[in-house]
Amino acid sequence: xxxxxxxxxxxxxxxxxxxxxxxxxxxxxxxxxxxxxxxxxxxxxxxxxxxxxxxxxxxxxxxxxxxxxxxxxxxxxxxxxxxxxxxxxxxxxxxxxxxxxxxxxxxxxxxxxxxxxxxxxxxxxxxxxxxxxxxxxxxxxxxxxxxxxxxxxxxxxxxxxxxxxxxxxxxxxxxxxxxxxxxxxxxxxxxxxxxxxxxxxxxxxxxxxxxxxxxxxxxxxxxxxxxxxxxxxxxxxxxxxxxxxxxxxxxxxxxxxxxxxxxxxxxxxxxxxxxxxxxxxxxxxxxxxxxxxxxxxxxxxxxxxxxxxxxxxxxxxxxxxxxxxxxxxxxxxxxxxxxxxxxxxxxxxxxxxxxxxxxxx
Amino acid sequence: xxxxxxxxxxxxxxxxxxxxxxxxxxxxxxxxxxxxxxxxxxxxxxxxxxxxxxxxxxxxxxxxxxxxxxxxxxxxxxxxxxxxxxxxxxxxxxxxxxxxxxxxxxxxxxxxxxxxxxxxxxxxxxxxxxxxxxxxxxxxxxxxxxxxxxxxxxxxxxxxxxxxxxxxxxxxxxxxxxxxxxxxxxxxxxxxxxxxxxxxxxxxxxxxxxxxxxxxxxxxxxxxxxxxxxxxxxxxxxxxxxxxxxxxxxxxxxxxxxxxxxxxxxxxxxxxxxxxxxxxxxxxxxxxxxxxxxxxxxxxxxxxxxxxxxxxxxxxxxxxxxxxxxxxxxxxxxxxxxxxxxxxxxxxxxxxxxxxxxxxxxxxxxxxxxxxxxxxxxxxxxxxxxxxxxxxxxxxxxxxxxxxxxxxxxxxxxxxxxxxxxxxxxxxxxxxxxxxxxxxxxxxxxxxxxxxxxxxxxxxxxxxxxxxxxxxxxxxxxxxxxxxxxxxxxxxxxxxxxxxx
Numbered sequence: 001x002x003x004x005x006x007x008x009x010x011x012x013x014x015x016x017x018x019x020x021x022x023x024x025x026x027x028x029x030x031x032x033x034x035x036x037x038x039x040x041x042x043x044x045x046x047x048x049x050x051x052x053x054x055x056x057x058x059x060x061x062x063x064x065x066x067x068x069x070x071x072x073x074x075x076x077x078x079x080x081x082x083x084x085x086x087x088x089x090x091x092x093x094x095x096x097x098x099x100x101x102x103x104x105x106x107x108x109x110x111x112x113x114x115x116x117x118x119x120x121x122x123x124x125x126x127x128x129x130x131x132x133x134x135x136x137x138x139x140x141x142x143x144x145x146x147x148x149x150x151x152x153x154x155x156x157x158x159x160x161x162x163x164x165x166x167x168x169x170x171x172x173x174x175x176x177x178x179x180x181x182x183x184x185x186x187x188x189x190x191x192x193x194x195x196x197x198x199x200x201x202x203x204x205x206x207x208x209x210x211x212x213x214x215x216x217x218x219x220x221x222x223x224x225x226x227x228x229x230x231x232x233x234x235x236x237x238x239x240x241x242x243x244x245x246x247x248x249x250x251x252x253x254x255x256x257x258x259x260x261x262x263x264x265x266x267x268x269x270x271x272x273x274x275x276x277x278x279x280x281x282x283x284x285x286x287x288x289x290x291x292x293x294x295x296x297x298x299x300x301x302x303x304x305x306x307x308x309x310x311x312x313x314x315x316x317x318x319x320x321x322x323x324x325x326x327x328x329x330x331x332x333x334x335x336x337x338x339x340x341x342x343x344x345x346x347x348x349x350x351x352x353x354x355x356x357x358x359x360x361x
Numbered sequence: 362x363x364x365x366x367x368x369x370x371x372x373x374x375x376x377x378x379x380x381x382x383x384x385x386x387x388x389x390x391x392x393x394x395x396x397x398x399x400x401x402x403x404x405x406x407x408x409x410x411x412x413x414x415x416x417x418x419x420x421x422x423x424x425x426x427x428x429x430x431x432x433x434x435x436x437x438x439x440x441x442x443x444x445x446x447x448x449x450x451x452x453x454x455x456x457x458x459x460x461x462x463x464x465x466x467x468x469x470x471x472x473x474x475x476x477x478x479x480x481x482x483x484x485x486x487x488x489x490x491x492x493x494x495x496x497x498x499x500x501x502x503x504x505x506x507x508x509x510x511x512x513x514x515x516x517x518x519x520x521x522x523x524x525x526x527x528x529x530x531x532x533x534x535x536x537x538x539x540x541x542x543x544x545x546x547x548x549x550x551x552x553x554x555x556x557x558x559x560x561x562x563x564x565x566x567x568x569x570x571x572x573x574x575x576x577x578x579x580x581x582x583x584x585x586x587x588x589x590x591x592x593x594x595x596x597x598x599x600x601x602x603x604x605x606x607x608x609x610x611x612x613x614x615x616x617x618x619x620x621x622x623x624x625x626x627x628x629x630x631x632x633x634x635x636x637x638x639x640x641x642x643x644x645x646x647x648x649x650x651x652x653x654x655x656x657x658x659x660x661x662x663x664x665x666x667x668x669x670x671x672x673x674x675x676x677x678x679x680x681x682x683x684x685x686x687x688x689x690x691x692x693x694x695x696x697x698x699x700x701x702x703x704x705x706x707x708x709x710x711x712x713x714x715x716x717x718x719x720x721x722x723x724x725x726x727x728x729x730x731x732x733x734x735x736x737x738x739x740x741x742x743x744x745x746x747x748x749x750x751x752x753x754x755x756x757x758x759x760x761x762x763x764x765x766x767x768x769x770x771x772x773x774x775x776x777x778x779x780x781x782x783x784x785x786x787x788x789x790x791x792x793x794x795x796x797x798x799x800x801x802x803x804x805x806x807x808x809x810x811x812x813x814x815x816x817x818x819x820x821x822x823x824x825x826x827x828x829x830x831x832x833x834x835x836x837x838x839x840x841x842x843x844x845x846x847x848x849x850x851x852x853x854x855x856x857x858x859x860x861x862x
Contacts, residue, residue, distance in 0.1 A: 009756045010707070224728045227715060235705040240664050241696060242716045243684035 004350040014348040019294055019301070022341035023308070029340065030333040039323050047322060048315030048333075061314050063201025067272050068313050071096070071264035073209040073306035075288035077216045078257030080297040084220075085232040087253045091137065091152030092261040093285025094159035095130035099262020100269035101166055102129030104276050107191035108171055108182055118190040122266055123204070130262015131255050133159065138254035142247040148254065160281065167277045181277035185270045193271030205267030209306075212260060217299040229253065261285060283331075287313075290338040309334065366391045366550045367412070367430070367519060371421035374407050381407035383574045384421070389519065389567075392548045394541060396561040396582060398594055399571035400791035405554050408571070409521055412552070413445045414438035426518075436467070444512035445521040450504050454497035461496055462511045482513050486540045501649050502533035509540070520544065521552045526560060527817065530649060531852035538564055556594070556792070557820075558587040572596050595792050609827075610640025612676075613811045614661075614692065614780045619671040619680075621656055629653040631660065632835045638780065638811045643802065644840055645826025646815045648855055650785075653835040654815045655697065658784045661813070662694035663687045674780065688720045691779030695769050697788065697815075699762065703769045706758035710750070713757050714739045714772055721776045738775070746771030747797065763794035770798050774805050781805060784815040799825050819851060831855050 027049075031041030052061035075092045082089045089095075103126035110118060137151035171182040185191045196202045220226035232239040232249055240246070264284065273280055291309050295302030316330030367389040374382045382404045389395045399405045410416040412423065414432030423430040425441055432438035435445075452461050459476050463469035470478070476492040483490045488506045496504060505525060512520055522541075526534045541551055541564065555561055561568055561582050568582040570593050577593050585593075615638065621631040631653050638644055648654060659665040661672065662684055669678035674690055682690075696702045704713045715735045719725050724735050739753040746767045750760050757765060766786065773781055786802065787795035803825055806812050815832070816822050822829060823843060830840040831854035838854050846854075 008759045222729050222732075224719070224725050224730055227712070227730060231705055231708070231712075231716065234707050235701050237698070237702045238705040238716060241662065241684065241694075241702055242719075243663065243686075243688070245683070 003353045004346070005353050006350055007348075010348050015296065018344040018348060019296065019305070019341060021344045022294070022337060025340040025344065026333065026337045029336045033329065033332065033336075034325065037325065037329060039325060044319055044323060044325065047319045048312055051318055052311055052314040061318075063195075063199060064314050065307060065310050066201035066206050067203070067310075069306045069310035070203075070205040070209040071268055071284045072288050072291045072309055073303055074205065074212055074264040074267075075257075075261045075285055076291035076295065076302045076306060077209075077212040077299060078260030079288055080292040080295070080299070080302055081216065081219075081229055082253035082257050083233075083292055084297050085229040085249055085253050086236065087250055088149045089134065089137070089152050089254055089257045090149050090289065091134070091154075091156045091285070092257060092288055093281055093283065094152070094156035095133045095258040095261035096265035096268075096285045097156075097159040097163050097281050098133040098265070099126040099128075099130035099259075100265030100280065101163065101171075101276065102126055102262065103266030104182065104185060104191075104269045105166070105171060107185055107188060107270065108276075111183060111188055111191075114190045116190070119193070119204075119270070122191060122270060123263065126262045126266025127259040128262070130265065131259040133262070134254045134258020135251075138251050141254075142250055148250070152254075156285070163276070163280060164278045167280075171276045181275050184274045186274040191270055193267050195271075203267065203271045205264065205271065208263060208267065209303075213299045213303050220299065225252070261288075287334065290334060293338060294341055309337075312337075364391045365389070365424075366426065368424040368427075369408075369412070369421070370423065372408065372411055372418045372423070373420040374411060374416060374418050380574050382411070382418070385571070385574075385576045386421075387569045387576060387579050389550050389552060391518075391550055392545055393567055394545050394551045394553055394565045396565035396568035397552055397554045397571065398556065398558075398561060398568050398582075398590065400556060400594055400793075403571040403594070404574040405571055406523070407574075409445070409523060409552070409554060412438070412519075413443060413521060439467070439515060439517075442516075442518035443521065444515050444517035444519070446505065446508045446512055446523065446525060448523040448525075448527065450508055452496045452504055452507060455495065457493050457495055458490060458499075458507050459492040461507055462492075462514065465511045466514065478514060479510055482510050486510075486513065486543055487536060488540055501651060502529050502536075505529070505537075513544075517549065519550045519552060521554070523554045524556075525553070526555065526557060530855040531819070531848055534560070558582075558590045561590070562587060570594055591792060609642055610809060612637045613640050613674065614638040614813075615673045615676075616661075617671055617673070619660060619667060621660060621665065621667065624656065624665070629656055629835045631656050634835075634837045636830065636837060636840055638813060640779075640809050640811050641806055642828060643806050643812045643814060643826045644828045644830060645822035645843065646813060646830050646832050646837065647819060647822050647851060648815075648817070648832035650817055652832050654784055654832060656835070657832065657837075658694060658696055658782055658815060661692070661782045662696070663692075685720050688717065688776075691721075691777075692782075693717070693721075693773045693776060693778035693780070694782040695773050695784065695786065697784035699765045699769055700758055704757040704765065707756055709756050710739045710743070710753045710760075710768060711736045713768075714742065714753075717772060718776055742768055742771040742775055745775065746801070763790040766790045767794055767798060770801060774801050777808075778805075778810055780811045780813075782813040782815070785817065786814060787816075787818065787821060795821075819848070 027045050031045055034044040035041045052058065075096065079089055079092055103122040106122055106125050107118060133155060136155060137148040140146040140151055141148045167180045167182065173181060173183045193203050193205065220230065228244045228249060231242060232244060269276060269280060287309055291302060291305045295305035312334055319325045320327060320330065365388045370386050372382050372385045385408060397405050407416060411418050414435045414437050430441060432441065459472060459479060462479060463475055469475060479492040488510060490503060490506050490510060496507060525537060529537065545551060553565055565582055567579060569579045570577040572594060582590060617635050619631060619634040623630045629652060636644065660667055663682055664684060667680040669681040672680040674692055679687055700706045711732060715724055715730060718738055722738050724731050736753050742748060743750060743753065748768045749764050760768065770783065770786055786798050799821065802812055802814065814822065814826060826843045828840040829843045829846055831838045833855060
């Protein structure tokens with residue numbers, strides 16, 4: 001019989017090995033699922049993990065990796081701070097939408113004025129929108145002790161309704177022949193989040209994601225605030241003893257994750273997506289939760305995990321079109337990744353032992 | 362009388378990296394009170410857990426009433442007539458005494474019958490207890506009675522008691538001893554685990570002494586002095602802490618009318634607490650845990666804020682200041698709970714030094730942390746306080762209780778505080794480490810710092826404090842010189858009697 005024994009201190013080896021093992025287990029579990037759906041599992045796995053990088057169309061998919069990865073990394077970095085402190089922002093998807101609406105709304109209001117100040121202002125407004133949306137659960141939690149998980153999650157659906165209302169009403173393209181959706185910001189030079197090098201996939205969001213990674217790394221490793229975040233997550237009572245004000249930390253963690261999610265939304269709507277419409281949000285805010293954990297809540301890990309997750313997005317889309325796999329199967333596949341990671345994670349803190357057969361405790 | 366009830370033969374149990382019990386053998390006779398003596402980590406708990414079926418031995422065997430005894434689980438041990446009262450109670454505060462007892466029984470009788478039996482047992486053995494009361498309202502001593510009565514209802518042949526007096530007042534200890542002696546006279550054997558030597562000498566006729574997992578001796582404790590027993594337990598000669606001649610300076614910390622509502626459903630409120638602490642003074646605050654010790658420490662450390670004027674440092678109001686603001690002034694604290702309060706379990710010692718020493722040791726510059734300095738400071742703590750650990754990078758929970766406590770106390774003492782408040786500084790710490798910790802507190806006071814020691818251990822308070830005060834039900838008695846008190850008077854104070862009576 002198997003028995004778990006707590007390690008005296010967490011295993012470094014397993015901490016690094018766990019994500020790798022989780023990816024392998026996901027390939028196996030996903031393969032079984034694809035086989036049950038009547039598809040060739042080996043082909044499906046190859047399409048998801050190999051084709052986006054090395055097939056003959058890889059020149060198209062590789063930049064996509066950055067385009068899909070940037071919002072995931074940007075959001076996940078913000079979430080990871082809170083997660084480390086035990087503050088659970090599950091509503092990044094909503095903050096992402098509101099950030100996008102703030103940025104796009106500003107640009108659409110000024111259309112067709114051209115000015116070099118428009119895009120920087122949109123960046124600030126995008127961050128502000130996400131920040132304000134995250135302040136709702138933050139203030140409710142600090143003032144009334146509500147649960148931030150529930151409040152932030154519920155606000156995603158409020159944000160989605162707001163997005164729908166905007167695409168059908170206030171922000172609808174007046175020259176759009178009555179179709180829902182706003183003007184396309186890609187065709188508005190001052191507001192367009194264009195690629196910095198054409199064909200590279202690198203837009204401002206990618207630059208910001210990279211900056212966020214570096215910033216978060218320094219904050220966690222070297223700065224008092226980062227130490228306080230880690231300490232609060234490790235032991236709230238010790239944090240209080242160290243003199244940390246838990247409310248201030250809640251405001252900071254929810255606020256910064258909201259602002260980063262808002263930024264991601266703004267960069268997306270002003271760039272790759274281009275348009276305020278009902279289907280604008282595609283689940284980056286939720287997938288970023290997986291990315292944060294897959295990256296061990298470590299900034300560098302999150303960067304790698306974001307790219308990996310972007311790969312499954314792109315590969316998943318190819319698999320959908322070429323193999324006819326349902327979208328839900330791809331989502332389940334991504335979910336498996338988190339599931340297996342959490343399972344394998346146990347080995348970081350516990351040893352598995354074969355116990356003698358007589359043990360029945 | 363001399364029939365052997367339980368024979369333990371060559372019990373061995375190893376855990377990764379440590380042999381908890383190494384070939385331990387001894388006998389418990391019917392109707393004897395047998396002491397199991399040893400420092401923390403000597404293997405007492407593991408041994409008892411093997412008898413109670415919680416842990417299986419790697420080697421060796423046991424015989425109960427001349428029959429092979431291999432309990433696979435506590436239920437089997439209970440069925441064979443072995444009962445155990447744990448050091449930490451497993452009671453539900455929101456349930457009544459009778460409900461708690463019923464939960465611990467295999468086949469509880471109907472509640473009416475059970476209440477009658479509880480009352481019967483409590484009268485027979487001098488353990489007054491009302492079956493209908495909520496456990497949350499009981500004192501520690503009363504809670505222990507619930508556990509004992511739960512055991513007695515099973516009519517055990519062997520009753521195991523793990524550190525039963527650690528939470529009791531002297532009067533409650535006397536009551537407990539009367540009960541235990543009555544049980545003994547009825548033929549029940551008792552295995553009594555403790556490291557309090559005087560107690561063992563007063564109560565037990567046989568003592569088995571463990572050290573580092575091995576049996577050192579079985580002897581009659583009444584024939585030995587407490588010092589001889591202690592030296593067998595520690596395996597060397599003991600140096601007890603010696604107070605220097607203390608000169609009281611001016612008042613440095615002062616509380617006036619400090620009150621605090623309960624912070625949780627079963628928390629204690631603080632009621633109008635006042636004291637004056639002088640430089641060079643060690644104020645011992647005695648009392649059974651749960652009478653407001655944690656709350657008092659939280660108010661003094663700044664974890665709980667009060668109105669500014671209730672606490673004054675050098676005549677300056679500080680009641681509203683955060684822990685770090687107080688640290689900057691020189692008011693430091695070490696809470697009781699080592700893991701999870703004084704230290705973060707999964708962080709290394711360097712990070713744990715950062716936890717309280719950031720301000721006074723200049724470990725941060727404009728918000729950026731200087732880990733090199735934190736590491737150097739941690740190394741100093743390890744060296745000066747003889748913390749046994751592979752190094753500053755070890756995580757806190759990998760240290761033994763005594764070593765972590767030395768680290769926690771060292772971390773505060775080496776920041777040269779003007780006022781240091783410690784809660785249970787030597788709880789669960791082996792004798793050598795406890796002596797070192799007490800000596801460091803005395804040295805600190807000798808340098809002119811003022812210290813508040815909150816402790817349940819009266820011997821400790823009598824050894825090191827200059828002033829004594831009792832905390833009972835959130836009220837603090839007027840502090841008076843330690844030398845004025847007899848043990849009886851202290852017991853009365855702890856029980857809530859006024860100091861003047």
